[in-house]
Amino acid sequence: MKKLQLVELYDTLKGRYGFLDWWPGETRLEIFIGAILTQNTSWSNVEKAIANLKAAGALDLHRLAHMRRGKLEALIRPSGFYRQKAERLASILRHIEDDYGSLETFLDMDGQALRSRLLEMKGIGSETADSIVLYAADKPSFVIDAYTKRIMHRVYGTREDIAYGDLQNLIVQRIPKKVRLYKDFHAQFVEHAKLHCRKAPSCKGCPVRTFCGYNG
Ligand code: SF4
Known part of the structure; x- marks a missing residue:
């Protein structure tokens, strides 16, 4: 396996593509919902679902958590698997409201504790949990996805089927622990x-x- 010069990789990519200013979303709730809806679909479909929620004035924790199921399904339908996603989203938001009172209180807890709590929720895996911790809560939790695995495999020879946590450890051990990075x-x-x-x-x-x- 080649020596993993990850700062060099980042600098090279940023030199070509510029600073990308992720994640798209105007509020923490919007980012949180986007991270859940983007499972198994493209971002353009998520954008349509979020536009529907905005147009309906539904981007509110309490409203979403208690919305009539059929209405929520219709609003997020463009994101695919809408029945399953509506059920899980409502359940997750109800948990947060009941246990923490607000999304802010939930997201403001310690990053590791937040990640663990998210992983206990049905429908949230490692990639979604890390996306929420990093982009909605602004805490350092490196996100691994299929693209990361593909590029790391091709550039540095890491195993194509490497486990999520193994690749995450390889990366975070070699770059500064900074949220922006x-x-x-x-x-x-x-x-x-x-x-x-590709x-x-x-x-x-x-x-x-x-x-x-x-x-x-
Ligand atoms: S496999 Fe090709 S496209 Fe991918 S990083 Fe290497 S040179 Fe670039």
């Missing part, structure tokens, strides 16, 4: 996977090519 590095991975390091990679003109180990 964690946020932007994940955004850079996503951008790079969309523009160059399933079938487009290596011509790739900014990482000089040190990428891919020889497919």
Whole structure:
């Protein structure tokens, strides 16, 4: 496996794509909901669902938690799996309201405790939990996704099927623990996977090519 020069990778990607200022969302609730709705769908579909919620004046913890199920399903329908997502979203928001009173109180707890609490909730896995901790709560929790695994595998030879936590540890041990960096590095991975390091990679003109180990 090549030496993991992750600061070099980040600097190279940022040099090409610029600072990406993630995650899209005007409020913590919007970011929180987006992180749940984006499971198994594209972001453009999430945007449509969030636009529906905004237009209905429903971006409110209490309203969403107690909304008639059929109405919530209709509003988030563009995000796919809308019945399952509506049930889980309402259940998660009710838990937060009942146990913490507000999303702010919930998100303001210690980052590790918040992550653990999220992982106990049905429908929230590691990627969603880390997205919420990092982008909604502004606490350092590095997000791993399929794009991160793909790029790390090709550039540095990490295992393609590496476990979430193993890759997360590899990365966080090699970069400064800074929220802004964690946020932007994940955004850079996503951008790079969309523009160059696709399933079938487009290596011509790739900014990482000089040190990428891919020889497919
Ligand atoms: S050189 Fe090719 S495989 Fe390597 S990061 Fe760039 S697009 Fe991906």
